[in-house]
């Protein structure tokens with residue numbers, strides 16, 4: 001039985017933990033939100049799936065500081081701005097053979113993780129699964145998804161493939177990627193357009209797509225993502241990127257969805273991952289002499305909205 005800790009068990013961490021435990025693994029959900037941990041330990045994790053009666057799933061949960069046992073696998077699922085703190089807290093859980101997987105949205109996470117772990121322990125990727133945290137101890141799941149991941153150390157390829165099998169055996173549809181950095185940039189560019197614009201304009205993806213300004217706005221953001229991606233050896237062609245994003249306007253794709261940044265900022269008045277999306281592009285562009293005024297402005301606007309909405 002594989003011993004798995006989910007480090008950051010909000011919506012996505014709880015989804016992955018629930019599916020991995022159902023596949024026969026020994027899972028513990030770790031989170032700093034004490035009321036969430038307590039609700040899971042008292043009532044079980046409530047899993048709402050459309051068209052089904054809510055499930056009460058018995059699954060152990062704990063504060064990250066309360067678990068000290070070495071794990072086989074740790075899946076990081078904090079929000080980007082919580083990652084460093086989580087990596088510091090879970091050091092006692094990491095042994096020489098522990099595989100640490102990062103599937104967060106956003107840019108720059110592999111570099112952050114490398115400050116706390118040898119490369120041989122690190123596996124990075126993206127996921128197209130979604131989930132919502134409906135309240136303490138309660139998640140809402142819909143749709144399907146997939147995972148792409150790759151080893152950071154060249155000689156850890158077999159370990160990455162074993163992780164792909166572990167996740168796929170739990171129904172998480174994982175694939176081994178031979179160019180995960182491209183996938184991470186492409187997903188960040190989707191989030192850097194749809195998430196920030198829908199949050200700022202208070203609309204869903206279809207509503208954004210119906211505006212006559214959508215193509216101009218997307219193009220301005222994507223062009224800067226492409227220029228900065230090139231400085232990291234990633235070939236993000238603007239035309240291909242737009243062709244990848246625009247189908248999401250369709251309600252049968254993601255049109256009806258309010259992106260996670262809209263949920264964080266507008267619906268829950270919580271901090272956003274903007275500094276790891278548009279903010280990362282603006283920062284790296286400035287450092288590397290590439291003009292990124294559009295992403296700079298978007299980042300400032302989102303931070304202004306955070307200042308207006310989030311209670312101190």
Ligand SMILES: NC(=O)C1=CN([C@@H]2O[C@H](COP(=O)(O)OP(=O)(O)OC[C@H]3O[C@@H](n4cnc5c(N)ncnc54)[C@H](OP(=O)(O)O)[C@@H]3O)[C@@H](O)[C@H]2O)C=CC1
Nearest residue numbers: 008009010011012013032033077078079104105130131133
């Ligand atoms: N949700 C989705 O559909 C998708 C998310 N992702 C990415 O996965 C990563 C994790 O995202 P996600 O699971 O959505 O994150 P959540 O917002 O659901 O949870 C992240 C953490 O935020 C804290 N938190 C959330 N809500 C509350 C609340 N009401 N009160 C107190 N604390 C709260 C908890 O940690 P703490 O108490 O320690 O602060 C929690 O572990 C992100 O990088 C995201 O971009 C990727 C694909 C899809």
Ligand SMILES: CC(C)(CO)C(=O)C(=O)O
Nearest residue numbers: 190191194195259260261
């Ligand atoms: C669904 C999607 C792709 C929308 O940008 C997303 O990743 C999010 O909501 O964060």
